[in-house]
Amino acid sequence: MSKPKFAMYWAASCGGCEIAVLNIHEKILDVDAAFDVVFWPVAMDGKYKDVEAMQDGEITLCLFNGGMRNDENEHIARLLRRKSKIMVSFGSCACEGCIPGLANFSSVKDMVDTAFTTITTDNPDNIRPISSFPMPEGNITIPTLNPILKTLDQVVDVDYYMPGCPPESHQIAAVVDLVIAALDGKAQLPPKGATIGAGNSTVCDECKRKRNVKFIKEFGRIQMTKADPELCLLEQGIPCNGPATRSGCNARCPSAGAQCIGCYGPAEGVVDYGARLISAFASVIDSDKPEEIDQILDGLVDPAGQFYRFNLAGSLLRASKAAQKG
Amino acid sequence: MTDTPETKFEPVIIGFTCNWCSYRAADMAGISRMKYAPNVRLIRLMCSGRLDPTFVFKAFAGGADAVLVSGCHPGDCHYSTQNYKAMRRFHLMQRVLTQMGIEPGRLKLLWASAAEGQIFANEVTKFVEEVRELGPLNWNQVGAHTSAGAVEVPAEVPAEEVKA
Amino acid sequence: MQRITIDPITRLEGHGKIEIFLNDAGNVANTYFQIPELRGFERFCVGRPVEEMPLLTNRICGVCPEAHHMAAAKAVDAVYHVDIPSTAKKLRELLYMAFYCTDHTTHFYALGGPDFIMGPDAPVAERNILGVIHKVGLEIGGKVIQMRKYGHTVVEMIGGRKVHPCTSIPGGLTKGITEEQRLEIEKMGRWAIEFAQFSLQAFNDIVLGNPQYVDLILGDIYAHQTYYMGLVDANNKVNFYDGKVRVVGPDGKEFVKYEPKDYAANIAEHVEPWTYLKFPYLKNVGWKGFVDGPDSGVYMATPLSRLNTSDGMATPLAQAEYEKFYATLKGKPVHQRLAIHWARLIELLYAAEHWVELATDPEITSPNFHVIPTEKPTEGVGIVEAPRGTLTHHYWTDERGVVTKVNLIVGTTNNYAPITMSIKKAAASLIKEGNVNEGLLNMVEMAFRAYDPCFGCATHALPGQMPLQVTIHDASGNPVKVLKQFVD
Numbered sequence A: 001m002s003k004p005k006f007a008m009y010w011a012a013s014c015g016g017c018e019i020a021v022l023n024i025h026e027k028i029l030d031v032d033a034a035f036d037v038v039f040w041p042v043a044m045d046g047k048y049k050d051v052e053a054m055q056d057g058e059i060t061l062c063l064f065n066g067g068m069r070n071d072e073n074e075h076i077a078r079l080l081r082r083k084s085k086i087m088v089s090f091g092s093c094a095c096e097g098c099i100p101g102l103a104n105f106s107s108v109k110d111m112v113d114t115a116f117t118t119i120t121t122d123n124p125d126n127i128r129p130i131s132s133f134p135m136p137e138g139n140i141t142i143p144t145l146n147p148i149l150k151t152l153d154q155v156v157d158v159d160y161y162m163p164g165c166p167p168e169s170h171q172i173a174a175v176v177d178l179v180i181a182a183l184d185g186k187a188q189l190p191p192k193g194a195t196i197g198a199g200n201s202t203v204c205d206e207c208k209r210k211r212n213v214k215f216i217k218e219f220g221r222i223q224m225t226k227a228d229p230e231l232c233l234l235e236q237g238i239p240c241n242g243p244a245t246r247s248g249c250n251a252r253c254p255s256a257g258a259q260c261i262g263c264y265g266p267a268e269g270v271v272d273y274g275a276r277l278i279s280a281f282a283s284v285i286d287s288d289k290p291e292e293i294d295q296i297l298d299g300l301v302d303p304a305g306q307f308y309r310f311n312l313a314g315s316l317l318r319a320s321k322a323a324q325k326g
Numbered sequence B: 001m002t003d004t005p006e007t008k009f010e011p012v013i014i015g016f017t018c019n020w021c022s023y024r025a026a027d028m029a030g031i032s033r034m035k036y037a038p039n040v041r042l043i044r045l046m047c048s049g050r051l052d053p054t055f056v057f058k059a060f061a062g063g064a065d066a067v068l069v070s071g072c073h074p075g076d077c078h079y080s081t082q083n084y085k086a087m088r089r090f091h092l093m094q095r096v097l098t099q100m101g102i103e104p105g106r107l108k109l110l111w112a113s114a115a116e117g118q119i120f121a122n123e124v125t126k127f128v129e130e131v132r133e134l135g136p137l138n139w140n141q142v143g144a145h146t147s148a149g150a151v152e153v154p155a156e157v158p159a160e161e162v163k164a
Numbered sequence C: 001m002q003r004i005t006i007d008p009i010t011r012l013e014g015h016g017k018i019e020i021f022l023n024d025a026g027n028v029a030n031t032y033f034q035i036p037e038l039r040g041f042e043r044f045c046v047g048r049p050v051e052e053m054p055l056l057t058n059r060i061c062g063v064c065p066e067a068h069h070m071a072a073a074k075a076v077d078a079v080y081h082v083d084i085p086s087t088a089k090k091l092r093e094l095l096y097m098a099f100y101c102t103d104h105t106t107h108f109y110a111l112g113g114p115d116f117i118m119g120p121d122a123p124v125a126e127r128n129i130l131g132v133i134h135k136v137g138l139e140i141g142g143k144v145i146q147m148r149k150y151g152h153t154v155v156e157m158i159g160g161r162k163v164h165p166c167t168s169i170p171g172g173l174t175k176g177i178t179e180e181q182r183l184e185i186e187k188m189g190r191w192a193i194e195f196a197q198f199s200l201q202a203f204n205d206i207v208l209g210n211p212q213y214v215d216l217i218l219g220d221i222y223a224h225q226t227y228y229m230g231l232v233d234a235n236n237k238v239n240f241y242d243g244k245v246r247v248v249g250p251d252g253k254e255f256v257k258y259e260p261k262d263y264a265a266n267i268a269e270h271v272e273p274w275t276y277l278k279f280p281y282l283k284n285v286g287w288k289g290f291v292d293g294p295d296s297g298v299y300m301a302t303p304l305s306r307l308n309t310s311d312g313m314a315t316p317l318a319q320a321e322y323e324k325f326y327a328t329l330k331g332k333p334v335h336q337r338l339a340i341h342w343a344r345l346i347e348l349l350y351a352a353e354h355w356v357e358l359a360t361d362p363e364i365t366s367p368n369f370h371v372i373p374t375e376k377p378t379e380g381v382g383i384v385e386a387p388r389g390t391l392t393h394h395y396w397t398d399e400r401g402v403v404t405k406v407n408l409i410v411g412t413t414n415n416y417a418p419i420t421m422s423i424k425k426a427a428a429s430l431i432k433e434g435n436v437n438e439g440l441l442n443m444v445e446m447a448f449r450a451y452d453p454c455f456g457c458a459t460h461a462l463p464g465q466m467p468l469q470v471t472i473h474d475a476s477g478n479p480v481k482v483l484k485q486f487v488d
Helices: A016-023 A025-034 A047-052 A071-083 A093-096 A099-105 A108-113 A167-183 A275-283 A288-298 A303-308 A322-325 B022-031 B053-061 B082-097 B117-134 C050-060 C065-079 C086-118 C129-136 C139-159 C181-206 C211-218 C258-263 C303-309 C316-328 C338-359 C415-430 C438-451
Strands: A003-011 A036-039 A057-066 A066-070 A084-090 A132-134 A137-140 A145-150 A160-162 B013-018 B040-045 B067-070 B107-111 C001-004 C015-021 C026-036 C228-233 C244-248 C253-259 C268-270 C280-283 C379-386 C389-397 C405-410 C467-475 C479-485
Touching: A003 A016, A003 A071, A003 A275, A003 B053, A016 A025, A016 A057, A016 A093, A016 A167, A025 A167, A025 C139, A036 A047, A047 A071, A047 A322, A066 A071, A066 A084, A071 A084, A071 A145, A071 C001, A084 A093, A084 C280, A093 A099, A093 A160, A093 C086, A093 C244, A099 A303, A099 A322, A108 A145, A108 C001, A137 C244, A160 A167, A275 A303, A275 B053, A275 B082, A288 B082, A288 C050, A303 B082, A303 C479, B013 B022, B013 B053, B013 B117, B022 B040, B022 B067, B022 B117, B040 B117, B053 B067, B053 B082, B067 B082, B082 B107, B082 C015, B082 C228, B107 B117, B117 C015, C026 C415, C050 C065, C050 C389, C065 C086, C065 C139, C065 C258, C065 C389, C086 C139, C086 C181, C086 C338, C086 C438, C181 C211, C181 C316, C181 C338, C211 C338, C228 C389, C253 C258, C258 C379, C280 C415, C303 C338, C415 C438
Parallel strands: A003 A036, A003 A057, A057 A084, A084 A160, B013 B040, B013 B067, B067 B107
Antiparallel strands: A066 A145, A132 A137, C001 C015, C001 C467, C015 C026, C228 C244, C244 C253, C268 C280, C379 C389, C389 C405, C467 C479
């Protein structure tokens, strides 16, 4: 009897999700024992042609990480969706765009222009990459960049979401166990559309720092603050995204003295992550005078970046006007 | 380009009003048959402090050219101080919207008491003209996935992570 | 004109594609190695507070985020013109040594090593970590996992997280370590030294003990005479974290040694319209195309480059290995790309030794890990050696410390031209008169893989099972022959 098939693919990503999977250490042998790994370009066998040759739904479990930055990303997403029974939107890039989603603040033209005109770039003819270039020997091609970066579920139907940049390895290990048990008939898979491998609350809930009612008179910068290691960072004026960020990471960054930057995505019930943070931050500002409010807000030098750092592509507005114009 | 009555751009504006003050001001304007621009679609909240910035972003993402937020005058909030929250959210929202390429003139904060029907009408008319000047927003992206619920999978936290 | 497309390349961080064109005689006319992706970090980091750069640039690469984190940390310190406390410098470097051990281990055992340890002619099914285990012993798999575990534990203790560290800020770190943590780090470091010595011994027995392999390493097919680049300390010894950038010529003589802030006077990036990645070259030599030699500005940045460009290793055990390396390979610099695998293990040993040196430094547990910057932020450059090559981060900010401009030259990018040349040379050596065979597939892999173009996977299966399908078309574009490996 053949083992169920497993695939993992990366679109516009960084490889951190792959490393997080490897960091389940010995448990990777459980994956090997329970599954036939048929497609994992970073690591092993499986070409696009192999996937194309499979039956629809032949792959039991596909962990898909990375955002939809170009037409190749979208093509492979659609291909793997067809061939997979369970498609997991794995990691922040696939779930909400993550850091590459910040490109949605400006146009693709702007992005390419910047890369090809840096101070060290030697480009006297002002060349830009072309998707199909005629060489003396023949045409060679590279994918076309999409005008804005999209999340996986903006392109294909997704069964489960595993947030995090990257998802924590102990969470991945637990999900692996769950899926193996479910395939053995010993456990139930969650309802479709569920977020798995993460908590039901916010990072604040997991954070061990002391919290009081907040009265913020000034937003500061972490490097300029002699921060109290026992006290809530936001309370000390350091912009921390804990209040709207999903739990599941054990509040790792606040434990290490750094503010939560929001890599685990929106907490349960949050429709727009940035909007939730705007509400939270505005609520704790200690002022009722417009001029003073403005002065306090001047301490947040990049509010849109602060509130949509990982989530821009997955937000209500998705991309700036400049990005939409192309 | 000259606008003819058929092609003149008519802004679509969502107006969030509060039950105790600004909604009643709009009501009064209506009952008194005051003539003013019909472009604002009113939504009644119990308090301007109820305004979740999500509503504003959803309005823009959904096709609104502008959003009006209106409540009781500072100091007169029916629920004591919650309109100050609306004020602070408004200021922060404007900064974020500006970074998104939505002009600050498309989000307006207006205080109006229940007796200020005429003021409400005048301000709305003025706002509509300002937005007409800015032109249509044409926001063509609508996003946001809402989780169907999180299922916590009991995960054993590795021992070494419990250390300081 | 016949055309061979290899797509996608596997075991590269990101994506890559190779096109090989044969002329009418069936010999290689040209090859193109294309990078099909661009995410735009240099654009979207503009407008962000500069202290976020060590966090944002982590996400350039999730395999070596530590490298970006360190380059960014040094750059933001430079932006604020702040000298960080000695403890902070040592803690960052300690994290970095542990990371190097993890990364070099992963590459050698799961990616590059099998080619070497098993040999290029070994059955494809054996040319992977399993084959390595059979050859050197069953415990090896467990040791590899152990090394990765230890390395990531240290990264988390100092950096806050296993992937994408978060503790470097302008002026130092957000936390220090306790004596309890220090003890554990020291213990793991001593184990790492043993593991590194074990690895070098295995290399010695299996590779250097086999004349065939030695011939392969010394042979010409993978040799290129280029410039070499790496960071060196004040004594011109290899240093991954700090120092000056030194470049030596194909003859081994120093060509230039520059401070990080002067990188733009020394490096330029050539553009081609058929790929999203640019080709760095030495500005003061000039771009002459994809060619070898002292008149070509092409340079390599890899573990081999770092050894070539230095006067030695700063720790005793690694230094002994360094001397043995050059004695065996009969001189310096070494041009044969396969020797990178050996150089990588010497670096693994140095990293482990230096790990213990730092872990036993009396300052390492000091609570003095941060100083608040006092100068206004302006502009700064941070350079470290990523495992794959010299990594440069350059930021400009406004007076509030908000980023206004970014320039990045990333590790593997340095090697884009050399890899392209290695692929072409391997292909040209093997494909004659239109005869394409299985040997091509493996030799192309080996040419590519020696550079460790980002990462290989430390699991039970794979390198050697890289799926390749090679389709040969006639002049009308009809497929005439299909060669497959690991493709059903």
